[in-house]
Amino acid sequence: MRHWPSRRWWVAVATALFTVVFIAIPTDLIDTPLFSREIPPTGWSWPVLILSAVLAGLVTATYVAHPAGATSSRAAGRAGMAGWLVTFFAVGCPVCNKLVLLALGTTGAMQFFEPVQPYLAAASIVLLIWALYARMTREYSCRLPARADAAAEVPDLVH
Numbered sequence: 001m002r003h004w005p006s007r008r009w010w011v012a013v014a015t016a017l018f019t020v021v022f023i024a025i026p027t028d029l030i031d032t033p034l035f036s037r038e039i040p041p042t043g044w045s046w047p048v049l050i051l052s053a054v055l056a057g058l059v060t061a062t063y064v065a066h067p068a069g070a071t072s073s074r075a076a077g078r079a080g081m082a083g084w085l086v087t088f089f090a091v092g093c094p095v096c097n098k099l100v101l102l103a104l105g106t107t108g109a110m111q112f113f114e115p116v117q118p119y120l121a122a123a124s125i126v127l128l129i130w131a132l133y134a135r136m137t138r139e140y141s142c143r144l145p146a147r148a149d150a151a152a153e154v155p156d157l158v159h
Contacts, residue, residue, distance in 0.1 A: 001058075001136075004061070007064060008061040008062075008064045009061070011057070011060060011061045011064045012054075012057035012058050012060065012061035013057060014057070015053075015056055015057040015060040015061070016053040016054050016056065016057030017053075019049075019052065019053035019056045019057065019084065019087075020049060020050065020053045023049055023052075023053075023087060023088050023091065024049060024091075026088075026092075027041075027045075027088065027091050027092040027093065027096075028041075028093065028096070029041055029045055029046065029049065029091060035096075036096070037093040037096055038093055038096055039093050039096075039114075041091065041093075042091075042117070042118075044118065044121065045091040048087065048090060048091055048121040048124070048125070049087065049091050051125060052083065052084070052087040052124050052125060052128060053087075055083070055125065055128035055129060055131075055132055056080065056083070056084050056087075056128060058132050059080040059128060059131045059132050059135060060080075062132070062135035062136065062139060063135075079127045079128075079130050079131040079134070080127070080128060080131035080132075080135075082127050083123075083124045083125070083126075083127030083128035083131060084124070084128070086120050086123055086124035086127065087121070087124040089117070089120050090117050090118075090120035090121035090123075090124055091117075091121070100113050
């Protein structure tokens with residue numbers, strides 16, 4: 001990362017800031033008149049959000065002007081997006097989330113979803129770290145050219 005151009009760092013910072021605002025406003029970590037929260041945020045909500053935002057910014061930056069010939073991984077991209085989405089559920093109010101309320105009801109959200117939120121937070125961070133690792137390790141790799149004699153080794157089954 002120390003060899004990254006400034007453009008990548010700007011994308012990382014912009015994405016991290018966007019992530020904080022995009023998640024903190026609807027989960028009411030940033031108090032606005034648009035959203036409210038029935039249960040106060042946990043002490044780990046902000047640290048998880050900030051760490052996830054930084055990781056999401058770094059993962060996004062790996063997509064900016066990567067070297068020619070570098071291979072990309074769809075799995076890493078999916079893991080990064082999943083980590084970003086899981087962060088939203090991890091730091092949100094358990095009884096304010098409409099999807100959770102529809103699935104579990106208020107009592108179910110408090111009994112089942114709230115205790116799972118720390119694990120969701122850990123999962124989001126693990127997914128984002130894995131996505132960043134996968135993107136970084138493949139960044140300077142390139143595909144090997146196909147061997148000319150490999151085609152000759154495959155038997156011709158069609159006559």
